Amino acid sequence: MEGTIEAPPQAARVKAAAPTEAAFEALYRTSRDDVFAYLAGLLRDRSAAEEITAQAFERAWRKRASFDAGRGNRRAWLFGIARNAALDELRRRSRQAEMVAEPNDEFAADPASAADGIELRLALKTAIGGLEPRQRELIALKFFAGLGNGEIAEVLGVSESNVGTRIHRTITKLRRSCNEA
Amino acid sequence: MRRSTNSPESTLDPIAQRELEAIEATLSGADVSPDLVDIAEFSEAIREIRPCLDDEARRRLDGKAATWATRSASSNPGARLRAWVDAATTYRLAAAAGVATTLLVAVVVGISALGDDETPRPTAEGVVATAVPTGEESASSADATASKESTASEKPAAAAYTADQRASAVFEPDIAAARFRDARNPSAHGAAIPLGPITLPNELLSKARGGVRHQLAPTLEGATGLVDINGARPVVRTFNARTSGNQLGAGRRKLDRDTSLTVSTERNRVRPVADQAVDVVHAHDGQVLSQQYSFDKKLGSSAYFEIEVPATQLDGLVDELSGLGSVESQNETGLDITKEFNTQRAQLADTRAERKVLLERLAEAVDATEIEHLNSLLADARTRIANQRQDFQRVAGRANVSTVSLSIVGHGEGAQGDKKDDGTWGLDDAIDVAGDALRIIGGVLIVAAAILGALGLVGLVIWFAVTSITRQRREQALDQADTHP
Numbered sequence: 001m002e003g004t005i006e007a008p009p010q011a012a013r014v015k016a017a018a019p020t021e022a023a024f025e026a027l028y029r030t031s032r033d034d035v036f037a038y039l040a041g042l043l044r045d046r047s048a049a050e051e052i053t054a055q056a057f058e059r060a061w062r063k064r065a066s067f068d069a070g071r072g073n074r075r076a077w078l079f080g081i082a083r084n085a086a087l088d089e090l091r092r093r094s095r096q097a098e099m100v101a102e103p104n105d106e107f108a109a110d111p112a113s114a115a116d117g118i119e120l121r122l123a124l125k126t127a128i129g130g131l132e133p134r135q136r137e138l139i140a141l142k143f144f145a146g147l148g149n150g151e152i153a154e155v156l157g158v159s160e161s162n163v164g165t166r167i168h169r170t171i172t173k174l175r176r177s178c179n180e181a
Numbered sequence: 182m183r184r185s186t187n188s189p190e191s192t193l194d195p196i197a198q199r200e201l202e203a204i205e206a207t208l209s210g211a212d213v214s215p216d217l218v219d220i221a222e223f224s225e226a227i228r229e230i231r232p233c234l235d236d237e238a239r240r241r242l243d244g245k246a247a248t249w250a251t252r253s254a255s256s257n258p259g260a261r262l263r264a265w266v267d268a269a270t271t272y273r274l275a276a277a278a279g280v281a282t283t284l285l286v287a288v289v290v291g292i293s294a295l296g297d298d299e300t301p302r303p304t305a306e307g308v309v310a311t312a313v314p315t316g317e318e319s320a321s322s323a324d325a326t327a328s329k330e331s332t333a334s335e336k337p338a339a340a341a342y343t344a345d346q347r348a349s350a351v352f353e354p355d356i357a358a359a360r361f362r363d364a365r366n367p368s369a370h371g372a373a374i375p376l377g378p379i380t381l382p383n384e385l386l387s388k389a390r391g392g393v394r395h396q397l398a399p400t401l402e403g404a405t406g407l408v409d410i411n412g413a414r415p416v417v418r419t420f421n422a423r424t425s426g427n428q429l430g431a432g433r434r435k436l437d438r439d440t441s442l443t444v445s446t447e448r449n450r451v452r453p454v455a456d457q458a459v460d461v462v463h464a465h466d467g468q469v470l471s472q473q474y475s476f477d478k479k480l481g482s483s484a485y486f487e488i489e490v491p492a493t494q495l496d497g498l499v500d501e502l503s504g505l506g507s508v509e510s511q512n513e514t515g516l517d518i519t520k521e522f523n524t525q526r527a528q529l530a531d532t533r534a535e536r537k538v539l540l541e542r543l544a545e546a547v548d549a550t551e552i553e554h555l556n557s558l559l560a561d562a563r564t565r566i567a568n569q570r571q572d573f574q575r576v577a578g579r580a581n582v583s584t585v586s587l588s589i590v591g592h593g594e595g596a597q598g599d600k601k602d603d604g605t606w607g608l609d610d611a612i613d614v615a616g617d618a619l620r621i622i623g624g625v626l627i628v629a630a631a632i633l634g635a636l637g638l639v640g641l642v643i644w645f646a647v648t649s650i651t652r653q654r655r656e657q658a659l660d661q662a663d664t665h666p
Binding site for chain 2: 028032033036037040041046049050053054057058061084087088090091094120121124125128133134137139142143144146161164165167168171174175178
């Protein structure tokens with residue numbers, strides 16, 4: 001996932017700093033796109049996802065010293081921070097309630113896709129957009145961000161078996177929606 | 182945050198489990214069983230619609246990341262502090278707050294402890310003062326009070342206070358003299374209030390240390406027990422009615438007065454001062470009942486006297502003895518024995534009158550049997566007169582003779598008797614100081630720990646509440662996400 005990622009301009013300085021900062025830079029490089037994908041799937045808004053991705057990494061940067069390897073892996077810790085940032089954004093939206101329509105809905109029907117004949121993808125986007133937020137979040141964590149079930153369990157604060165059950169239930173629902181479409 | 186390590190196998194049916202395994206295999210690039218190809222393709226399709234960052238968005242994010250690094254590398258102290266606070270965990274903040282609170286509490290308690298150590302503190306339960314009425318109008322009630330309250334048990338109580346408080350109670354002759362004058366002139370304070378024995382609890386003693394001079398005087402002057410607060414160094418002092426029998430009207434008032442006095446002098450002058458004290462006693466027609474002189478290498482020397490002196494000479498004697506050195510403590514008790522005196526005197530007079538009548542009847546008697554009977558009655562009357570005379574003389578003696586307990590101690594041996602007199606500072610002193618310091622530090626730490634524990638508990642509760650509310654609101658925001666697209 002990191003092949004095309006450009007290093008930050010201050011990367012050299014960050015690398016020369018403490019190991020924690022170097023490790024954080026590595027985490028940034030390997031997780032940036034995954035975090036964005038997760039947040040875009042959750043928020044259904046690319047521009048907001050980009051903004052929240054930046055916020056999430058900044059929060060993580062500030063709290064990088066608080067990471068405890070004994071309490072979980074680094075990616076789960078990062079996605080937990082990203083999730084909180086996203087939920088704060090959702091809270092802010094609910095307070096302001098200013099968005100009547102979502103201009104950049106990630107899962108809105110894409111005529112271009114339809115023109116390409118990729119019916120399954122179109123149906124999938126529509127089906128995902130119709131999922132409940134928690135199910136959509138699960139899809140985003142599993143298929144967009146590429147987290148394992150254990151990592152998802154850490155992020156959501158549930159058991160790993162519960163994650164598996166939820167994923168299967170959500171996939172079943174998605175398949176049914178796509179078949180009906 | 183990991184809640185469970187249960188595997189999916191424990192809750193999923195075999196078909197679902199196989200499908201999940203197929204999803205995992207697809208996402209990891211592995212082959213799947215032919216009967217699960219459809220779900221593998223479905224999973225692949227989901228992954229292919231994954232939102233991706235375009236190059237422009239990626240550059241923007243990298244630029245923001247560079248900003249964090251630049252901010253981190255800043256040498257600005259404000260920025261460093263902000264970065265530290267940002268990076269601070271709850272534990273680190275709690276530890277910092279705890280250290281700050283501990284230091285604050287330690288300073289406050291330490292200052293308080295040092296302040297308390299400089300204040301002499303009486304160790305007895307309270308001050309016992311026997312109230313003696315000082316006005317004529319209160320004579321009848323005073324008699325009743327004296328007859329009920331002036332028992333032998335009260336004098337030991339006052340004496341016990343004297344012994345316990347001698348080391349800490351400090352007597353100031355000039356202020357005392359003013360008090361004595363007030364006591365001798367009851368009109369200066371209006372009619373005196375007859376009161377029984379008064380116990381001054383430590384709460385009042387604490388109030389008396391509040392820094393207001395004579396704060397408790399209005400309460401205690403009426404009872405002739407005085408508490409003076411002398412500026413920064415509170416002086417707790419107690420003594421009973423400073424009213425001599427002759428000045429209150431020797432014909433009416435009879436007082437049994439005892440005085441104890443502690444005088445300090447230079448270490449090497451205890452013996453000469455003791456000799457001077459004996460001369461002073463003789464000059465006031467008194468006598469030394471007992472005397473004791475002791476010398477201890479560590480505690481120093483001291484002398485102790487039990488003195489009897491005519492009641493009329495008591496004030497002069499005490500004044501002169503006080504002039505022999507520095508008065509460390511003085512305690513006086515006065516017990517009203519007027520009723521007892523009058524009763525004994527009346528009984529003696531009655532019996533004498535009875536004897537006189539018997540003698541008159543005997544002079545006129547002619548019958549032998551009557552003479553014998555009268556002689557028998559006279560013998561009985563004489564016996565009673567002898568006994569009553571002894572009782573009366575004993576009471577009169579108590580009224581006419583006062584006792585004085587005089588202690589003479591070497592300079593600085595009172596409250597600081599364990600310190601060396603030669604001014605040198607040795608190992609024992611160092612151990613004492615170290616012990617005191619450890620005691621204070623221990624006390625400070627205990628108090629600080631108690632306060633810190635309470636604050637920590639409150640902080641923990643608040644932290645849990647805030648965290649729970651925040652988490653709950655976030656989850657609610659997720660549930661309502663579709664209602665606010």
